Amino acid sequence: MFVVIVGCGRVGSTVARSMLREGHDVSCLDEDPEVHARLEVGLETSWEDAGGQFTVGTALETDALDAAGVEKADAFVASTNGDNTNIIIAQIAKRRYNVPTVVARILDPLRAEWYEKQGVKTICPTNFAIRMLEEELMGTAGDG
């Protein structure tokens, strides 16, 4: 599978390495060139020697998306630090590039819920945190 990951912070870069380790082709796009170093954390070789691809560019620029190879992607991950950027580029990947699997990380539960209903596959880490905190607290309350 060929995976394009846009936004390589802690989440994006870790998912990128795992996918590469699983034998998939991975192409990363980030506007910050320094992110390349983060991709290589824990690798014996350079990101490129490990088989990865890295493009510096803004997620919304069609040129950057083209350079990252979105038109050939089997899966697309939108994991920049901006909810709105992720929502917009996920829709671009789906509608313009017809990528079969598109996932967007959205921190705001309300936006995540609505866009999920609109057919954008979303992951909302905030909801996980809320649920886990609630379970912890309710559990404690139950014990006491």
Added chain:
Amino acid sequence: MADRKYMIVIGAGKVGWNLARELIEKGNEVTLIENNRDSYLTVEQELEHGVQYGDASELWVLERAGISRADMVIAVTGDDEDNMLICQVAKEKYLVDRIIARVNNPRNRPHFELLGVRPYVSATDLILRVIEHEVPDYGLVHLLDLPEERLEIIEMLLTDDSRVHGQRVGDLNMPAGSLLISVLREGEGGFVPGPDTVLEAGDEVLAVLDPSVEEDLKAFFGPDGNGS
């Protein structure tokens, strides 16, 4: 006032602030939303309760501003993603009748189109259009674009080597889907040509057309056309 509308303007930068001020002066009810605390406090001194503090891409902020009863949402922040998202949500979730989005980077225009965020306004494009208008040898100038209706009005200068100058309007074989509507001539101003009007070099011709025949029309009036 009968045509008093409720309008929500997102982004209290220079564009948003002045826009809100003008819309209020015209008698509309306006709420301006700004997510930068300092900008908000500055604008609040003038607009008071007409401005709300918050990130308008958070749905509850839009709901607090009363988006469900808004007649129009105008997103003019400096961030194209925000403008696209806010307008998409306004239109598709809250069923707001009219939206207007600001395009900051003209290269993002196709994304606005793709997401159905229309109409949009790009200051860069507007200035480019003025430049085209001011520099006549630019060829064809767009005066009005109605993409949904598939209509546009253009202006074109007939140069000395234009194939149509010296011809009667009644003899012109204009490309199908286009119509000559006016001629601007030095010394005579603008007028609606009749069949006996003879086109002259230096005339500026105005035509209404289907956008798909634009290239044909450009060639028709231009030096390389088959103006016969």
